[in-house]
Amino acid sequence: MIIMESQGKKTTKRGKSVDDKFEDFYFEDTSYRTTLNEKFKNRKPWKAQDPKLIVGVIPGTIVEVFVTEGQDLKKGEPLLILEAMKMRNVVCMPLDGIVKSILVEKGAVIPKGHLLVEIE
Amino acid sequence: MAANKKVLEFKQRREKVLQGGGEKAIQKQVAMGKMTARERVLAIVDEDSFNEYDLFVEHDARDFDMDKKTLHGDGVIIGTGTVNGRPICIFAQDFTVAGGSLGSAHARKITKIMDHSLKMRMPLIGINDSGGARIQEGVNSLAGYGEIFFRNTLASGVIPQISVILGPCAGGAVYSPALTDFVFVVDQISKMFITGPEVIKTVLGEEISMEDLGGARVHCETTGNAHFFANSEFECFDQIKKLLYFLPWSNTEKSSKLNIVQPKTSFDITEIVPEDARQPYDVRDVVRAIVDDSDFFEVQELWAQNMVIGFGKLAGETVGFVCNQPIVLAGVLDVDSSDKSARFIRFCDSFNIPIITLVDLPGYLPGVDQEHAGVIRHGAKLLYAYSEATVPKVTVILRKAYGGGYIAMNSRHLRADFVFAWPSAEIAVMGPEGAANIIFKREIASAEDPEATRLKMVDEYKEKFANPYVAASKGFIDSVIEPEETRKVIQHAIEVSSRKEISMPRKKHGIPPF
Numbered sequence: 001m002i003i004m005e006s007q008g009k010k011t012t013k014r015g016k017s018v019d020d021k022f023e024d025f026y027f028e029d030t031s032y033r034t035t036l037n038e039k040f041k042n043r044k045p046w047k048a049q050d051p052k053l054i055v056g057v058i059p060g061t062i063v064e065v066f067v068t069e070g071q072d073l074k075k076g077e078p079l080l081i082l083e084a085m086k087m088r089n090v091v092c093m094p095l096d097g098i099v100k101s102i103l104v105e106k107g108a109v110i111p112k113g114h115l116l117v118e119i120e
Numbered sequence: 121m122a123a124n125k126k127v128l129e130f131k132q133r134r135e136k137v138l139q140g141g142g143e144k145a146i147q148k149q150v151a152m153g154k155m156t157a158r159e160r161v162l163a164i165v166d167e168d169s170f171n172e173y174d175l176f177v178e179h180d181a182r183d184f185d186m187d188k189k190t191l192h193g194d195g196v197i198i199g200t201g202t203v204n205g206r207p208i209c210i211f212a213q214d215f216t217v218a219g220g221s222l223g224s225a226h227a228r229k230i231t232k233i234m235d236h237s238l239k240m241r242m243p244l245i246g247i248n249d250s251g252g253a254r255i256q257e258g259v260n261s262l263a264g265y266g267e268i269f270f271r272n273t274l275a276s277g278v279i280p281q282i283s284v285i286l287g288p289c290a291g292g293a294v295y296s297p298a299l300t301d302f303v304f305v306v307d308q309i310s311k312m313f314i315t316g317p318e319v320i321k322t323v324l325g326e327e328i329s330m331e332d333l334g335g336a337r338v339h340c341e342t343t344g345n346a347h348f349f350a351n352s353e354f355e356c357f358d359q360i361k362k363l364l365y366f367l368p369w370s371n372t373e374k375s376s377k378l379n380i381v382q383p384k385t386s387f388d389i390t391e392i393v394p395e396d397a398r399q400p401y402d403v404r405d406v407v408r409a410i411v412d413d414s415d416f417f418e419v420q421e422l423w424a425q426n427m428v429i430g431f432g433k434l435a436g437e438t439v440g441f442v443c444n445q446p447i448v449l450a451g452v453l454d455v456d457s458s459d460k461s462a463r464f465i466r467f468c469d470s471f472n473i474p475i476i477t478l479v480d481l482p483g484y485l486p487g488v489d490q491e492h493a494g495v496i497r498h499g500a501k502l503l504y505a506y507s508e509a510t511v512p513k514v515t516v517i518l519r520k521a522y523g524g525g526y527i528a529m530n531s532r533h534l535r536a537d538f539v540f541a542w543p544s545a546e547i548a549v550m551g552p553e554g555a556a557n558i559i560f561k562r563e564i565a566s567a568e569d570p571e572a573t574r575l576k577m578v579d580e581y582k583e584k585f586a587n588p589y590v591a592a593s594k595g596f597i598d599s600v601i602e603p604e605e606t607r608k609v610i611q612h613a614i615e616v617s618s619r620k621e622i623s624m625p626r627k628k629h630g631i632p633p634f
Contacts, residue, residue, distance in 0.1 A: 022400060027486070028483070028550050030482070030553045033399055034450040034451075037425060037426070046492075110325070111324075111325065
């Protein structure tokens, strides 16, 4: 975080000079000299969601896996149970397909967005 | 003599209660680097001004052997005193007594002093240092929190409410500070969260330290929940006193008028802003060149730094500043900066503080993350807050005022009372480069030398539109002023609008895009 001192003397909280900290920021075909904050620098590039990659929408524990790799399944059939916040969430097939790989096992504690099952 | 005996007994009783949780607990508190609740109160109020109430209040819980436990003052100190010579109400949770936990007697003490502050129209300062609900009291403690939240809401916009987080403040307890106007935190001491690291770990498997989850820095830089960051409790208390010096005591009063002090000559307003609209500068220096004694008190200095908000005195009276900050993200509007400034505008409007807006921005920040975070809804808060505000509203356009950003930053169209522009102002639908590329797209593409044509078109556009005169010709800007006139012109504008009266349509309340 940048703290600017008055009278044009520019220092960060850690005492480093920020004169060389200005970067180009493009906005409507114009480049502005400015600083970029952490939130802007750390923003994640957007990616379209692949329906064939089934990810956990909430962090939790895998308490049951119903299927095995290579199994041919219909849309809506249960794949596994992800327990989170004391609720057992049944994760189902989003479309008809074959289970290509299962990336979690019973008992695994997973973070949000973790890849659970890949289908084809 | 009998009377003396009674006085003596009273003194002994009082002495005992004043010990709080006792020597051992106090040593623990000190070992954590914290002051005791009473030390804190006495450090905030003026010397010899504190009057304590409900010293002898005791809980009446009976379950879990609680009937055998005496908790001095039930873990909270309440009272009245003065700050800068003016009366305030204050409560301080005492962590040395049962971890400052909140039971029904504890909550009743807090709500008593809250009722006083609302009834008698004086600011409320609440010091939070508590382990949370007193589990042994069950639903009684939940009821206590609810009563506090209700009063925070009732008092909102009537008296200034200040929360000071000097220890843990977890679970439901966080919502009282969240409902108040200003939250003060101290590095390494303040901890605020809904669910702590242990619960997060067991339920979700995520590991995080208390400091990283809800420490002072996180709430000042990332969440925006806190407004003032201090390195020590004493620094924090100085910040509180400084803030109170700018505030009126209630929504029916004005802030106290002080002697006029000219800005320091070291802030030369003609030197701060570069002519080239693409070059940065610190807008706070412009504010310092305008306010009395160059004393600008910034609010939420570390969060959403692309917008600067804060208080200053102008001709002895408090004004609120809302400014784009070109030194961070070129001063764009985004989700956080809209949130930050909208809330500040509503505070100023509630407490009769005129709003001065300094404009220099290229527009709203583009990006999927912004759109998906709801920049439409959040950005609308800023429009709402400005449109709704009936205090004197003065705008000065320093350089760029493009597109939606021009409208949002207290334009004439949202009922600014006075809009001024420097000769360097550019009021346009977008920057010259972007505009020329769109308007003259065909000419540029079909030209023999597209780049030369493009530059020519950009120049042409700049010449015609990148100035304050088009907007001035339509009366959207009242005057074009020289930078060195800024303070004088704003001061005059605020003086002439001091009896401003606006009647709004009758309604119960509006529905801002929360």
